[in-house]
Amino acid sequence: MVKAERVQPGDEIHMGPPITVDRYGPAARVNHWITALSLILLAISGLALFHPSLFFLTALFGGGQTTRWIHPWIGVVLFISFYIFFFQLWKANLFTRTDVKWLMSVKEVLTAQEDKLPEVGKYNAGQKMIFWGMALLIMALIITGVIIWDQYFLEATAIPTKRIAVLVHALAAVAIICIFIFHVYAAIWTRGTLRAMTRGTVTGGWAFRHHRKWFKELAQRRRVDPAE
Amino acid sequence: MTNSLQMDSPRTAVSNPPVQAMDSNLGERDLVRRSATSDLPPPERQLTAVAKLIDVSKCIGCKACQSACVEWNDTHPGVGENVGVYTNPHDLTEDMFTLMRFSEWINPETDNLEWLIRKDGCMHCADPGCLKACPAPGAIVQYSNGIVDFIHENCIGCGYCVKGCPFNIPRISKADHRAYKCTLCSDRVAVGQGPACAKACPTQAIVFGTKDDMKKHADERIADLKSRGYANAGLYDPQGVGGTHVMYVLHHNDKPHIYADLPDDPKISGVVQAWKGATKYVGLATMGFLAVGAALHGVFAKPNRVSHEDEEGAEEVLKDKLGGQSEERA
Numbered sequence: 001m002v003k004a005e006r007v008q009p010g011d012e013i014h015m016g017p018p019i020t021v022d023r024y025g026p027a028a029r030v031n032h033w034i035t036a037l038s039l040i041l042l043a044i045s046g047l048a049l050f051h052p053s054l055f056f057l058t059a060l061f062g063g064g065q066t067t068r069w070i071h072p073w074i075g076v077v078l079f080i081s082f083y084i085f086f087f088q089l090w091k092a093n094l095f096t097r098t099d100v101k102w103l104m105s106v107k108e109v110l111t112a113q114e115d116k117l118p119e120v121g122k123y124n125a126g127q128k129m130i131f132w133g134m135a136l137l138i139m140a141l142i143i144t145g146v147i148i149w150d151q152y153f154l155e156a157t158a159i160p161t162k163r164i165a166v167l168v169h170a171l172a173a174v175a176i177i178c179i180f181i182f183h184v185y186a187a188i189w190t191r192g193t194l195r196a197m198t199r200g201t202v203t204g205g206w207a208f209r210h211h212r213k214w215f216k217e218l219a220q221r222r223r224v225d226p227a228e
Numbered sequence: 229m230t231n232s233l234q235m236d237s238p239r240t241a242v243s244n245p246p247v248q249a250m251d252s253n254l255g256e257r258d259l260v261r262r263s264a265t266s267d268l269p270p271p272e273r274q275l276t277a278v279a280k281l282i283d284v285s286k287c288i289g290c291k292a293c294q295s296a297c298v299e300w301n302d303t304h305p306g307v308g309e310n311v312g313v314y315t316n317p318h319d320l321t322e323d324m325f326t327l328m329r330f331s332e333w334i335n336p337e338t339d340n341l342e343w344l345i346r347k348d349g350c351m352h353c354a355d356p357g358c359l360k361a362c363p364a365p366g367a368i369v370q371y372s373n374g375i376v377d378f379i380h381e382n383c384i385g386c387g388y389c390v391k392g393c394p395f396n397i398p399r400i401s402k403a404d405h406r407a408y409k410c411t412l413c414s415d416r417v418a419v420g421q422g423p424a425c426a427k428a429c430p431t432q433a434i435v436f437g438t439k440d441d442m443k444k445h446a447d448e449r450i451a452d453l454k455s456r457g458y459a460n461a462g463l464y465d466p467q468g469v470g471g472t473h474v475m476y477v478l479h480h481n482d483k484p485h486i487y488a489d490l491p492d493d494p495k496i497s498g499v500v501q502a503w504k505g506a507t508k509y510v511g512l513a514t515m516g517f518l519a520v521g522a523a524l525h526g527v528f529a530k531p532n533r534v535s536h537e538d539e540e541g542a543e544e545v546l547k548d549k550l551g552g553q554s555e556e557r558a
Contacts, residue, residue, distance in 0.1 A: 013546070015546070018539075019539075019542050019543065019546065048363075049363040049384075049386060049388075050363070050508065050511070050512070051508055051511075051512050052264035052265065052266065052363065052365060053266075053512075055264060055363065055364065055365055058384075063384075064364050064382075064383075064384030065384050065385060065405060067384065068384045068385050068386045068405070069385075069405075112530065112531075112532040114532075148387070148391075150386075150387040150390070150400060151385075151405070154387070154400075159390065159391060159396060160497070160499075162390075162391050163391050163497050163499040163500055163503070164499055166388070166391055166503055167499050167500075167502060167503040167507065170503055170507050170508075170511065171507060171511070173511075174507070174511035174514060174515060177515050178514060178515060178518050181515070181518045181519055181522055182518075182522075184522075185522040185525070185526065188526065189525070189526065189529070189531055189532055190531075190532045191531050191532060191533045191534065192533075192534050203534060203539070203542075204539060204542030204543065204546070205534040205535070205536075205538035205539035205541070205542050206534045206538070207542060208538045208539075208541040208542035208545060209534050209535070209538040209541075212541075212545075215542065215545060216545055216549065219545055219546055219548075219549035219550060220549050222550070224546070224550060
């Protein structure tokens with residue numbers, strides 16, 4: 001019995017040569033890059049108001065006043081685009097027993113000894129943690145962000161509530177920037193990953209090395225487009 | 229007042245203004261604090277600390293102070309709506325920097341109704357929460373005479389000062405998205421004049437001068453009130469914010485909250501302190517550390533590359549799983 005979480009609609013092997021595997025369709029990729037761009041702009045504009053030494057970054061947005069009003073709107077864009085993306089991916093990101101084993105082998109993960117790791121499906125435990133971490137933090141950020149969006153919601157909450165919200169917003173932002181750094185770095189360090197989000201495909205070797213269970217199941221289920 | 233021009237700050241609000249033109253006596257060189265600025269040079273001189281003293285027991289609720297404030301600051305509050313209380317407008321606004329708040333309080337000891345009138349507005353804290361919270365360099369400043377002022381051209385309208393203030397004073401304008409509050413008439417004090425409200429007060433419930441003089445004056449007033457049976461009369465100069473440069477003489481100084489929720493023990497919220505203290509430094513360090521760590525790992529660690537064996541492995545999986553495919557399809 002093949003578990004539904006490991007493969008997703010649209011995932012398909014192309015016999016090649018070389019063998020490639022469809023990992024993300026055009027809609028998912030557009031969604032990803034809107035989310036990514038929003039997160040980068042939010043991080044820059046947010047950091048500018050977070051620490052005085054970074055206030056100069058407001059110049060990128062045309063000054064402090066513009067930074068102040070544009071930041072929450074970019075947040076709305078991020079929230080919507082991320083959660084569209086979220087509902088495409090969440091099933092494949094549910095944790096399984098394999099994830100525990102994978103997480104226990106942190107040394108092998110960091111030293112790229114993947115032959116010593118259990119075979120993983122479409123996402124490994126690290127990717128799943130990034131996914132759920134992002135989902136949780138973006139929810140926290142939008143809720144606290146609306147509470148401190150005084151231009152429109154000044155009257156909605158009392159000042160003590162806003163104080164807590166602004167602190168939680170800052171902490172969540174620090175956390176999400178850390179996750180963002182992990183995410184980007186992992187995608188660069190694991191060579192051959194970026195093309196999944198640009199061209200939408202990965203090589204057969206990449207799928208075999210990093211997500212062998214996913215690859216095997218695609219083959220098993222005959223989700224294969226025979227040689228061109 | 230012949231030597232008023234030689235003095236660094238006016239000693240009273242009731243004197244007539246100097247007749248000769250004079251340069252502004254409050255400038256960049258007098259700043260002791262500047263928001264979001266860590267490398268502020270020390271001030272060139274120390275101005276005498278000034279203060280406004282508001283004696284609530286002498287206030288008759290005439291609102292001359294409000295009118296004077298509106299006139300001097302050239303604000304234009306809209307016509308309000310009467311909802312059955314004297315407080316007008318209903319709250320501080322970006323156009324109303326000071327507000328007489330009227331409270332009806334029944335003294336449980338005497339069963340008398342006491343009509344408490346407190347002139348609300350910026351307290352000019354020695355440790356200003358607004359300034360601590362402000363992210364915009366130079367949008368909030370503190371002069372060595374104690375005045376805390378908003379420099380509007382540097383304000384970005386984020387409302388952090390509202391969250392930082394223990395007295396709920398700053399208001400953000402919906403028109404120009406900048407924060408406004410009482411300036412302690414810094415532009416008058418700079419040229420030897422006391423604040424407009426103190427100048428206009430007909431009973432001298434509002435007086436202005438050096439902080440030392442105001443404390444001495446308060447002592448006399450408190451002694452007088454005590455002699456009239458107000459055993460708890462006292463000076464409101466809350467030390468939780470380092471003392472303030474607007475002080476009250478309260479006839480019930482043991483319970484400031486009866487005066488329209490004046491905080492009993494105001495201090496900058498611990499949440500704000502955590503946000504502007506540990507979070508700011510630890511947060512920045514964590515993000516920086518991680519970014520540098522990732523960069524170093526990228527330079528020195530071997531990348532995780534797909535090997536030739538992986539490519540072969542993929543082909544084998546396909547052969548293995550799809551071995552019979554061509555026959556099936558045939």
